[in-house]
Amino acid sequence: MAGAVHARPEAGVAVEAVRGHGGAPAALPLTLLWYVPVRAELRARGEQDIPLADFTASIPLAFLRTTATEVGRTGERGIVAWWRAVVGLPAGSRVRAERASRCGALALWWSGCFPQHVERRGGRGMIRAYLDFGATMLSETARLVEGYSVTLSALYRRAAERIELMRDSLQAASADYLGPDAHTTEGRLERYLRRLAN
Numbered sequence: 001m002a003g004a005v006h007a008r009p010e011a012g013v014a015v016e017a018v019r020g021h022g023g024a025p026a027a028l029p030l031t032l033l034w035y036v037p038v039r040a041e042l043r044a045r046g047e048q049d050i051p052l053a054d055f056t057a058s059i060p061l062a063f064l065r066t067t068a069t070e071v072g073r074t075g076e077r078g079i080v081a082w083w084r085a086v087v088g089l090p091a092g093s094r095v096r097a098e099r100a101s102r103c104g105a106l107a108l109w110w111s112g113c114f115p116q117h118v119e120r121r122g123g124r125g126m127i128r129a130y131l132d133f134g135a136t137m138l139s140e141t142a143r144l145v146e147g148y149s150v151t152l153s154a155l156y157r158r159a160a161e162r163i164e165l166m167r168d169s170l171q172a173a174s175a176d177y178l179g180p181d182a183h184t185t186e187g188r189l190e191r192y193l194r195r196l197a198n
Helices: 002-010 012-018 030-044 050-064 079-087 094-113 115-122 126-145 150-161 163-178 185-197
Strands: none
Touching: 030 050, 030 163, 050 094, 050 150, 050 163, 079 094, 079 126, 094 115, 094 126, 094 150, 094 163, 115 126, 126 150, 126 163, 150 163
16 A cells, blocks of 8 residues: 555646645645645655655645744744754754754755745855755754664755755755745745646
């Protein structure tokens, strides 16, 4: 059964069915709207790892329901605040592993889904900084969970190693729904007008 489910996203018609084309996407559960195109983008780049695709596609879903400030709980944003939020927890603890995982995924989410916003706030090198930070946090998570889940540790290690591939896939999938510049007044207006036209 799992093989049949995972075979569906390979069909071009499945990808086309969930495309937003810069406007309102199909009326499908959010999980499918993200999973199908992210999986297709990963496969187009030669990545066949289903657990890695599951992890990558889950990132937008997790952060659509939260805000960047919830990770640090101090009102600060960005990788410096997220770093403090991780290193302030007891070394080797599960809570530190969970926070590192969340911060790594958050850096990937911002750099993949909203790269223009990241660069606007921090300059051209900020995407690289977010990716380096994300890879560091995912590697830290892999190290911290190794003692109680070898499988989960291996997944986080692969995610850290392939973070650029994951970011490129997220960016390609999100551009379809959000448009090229989601964090400007012009970008939001253009998206709204496209949806009205549809």
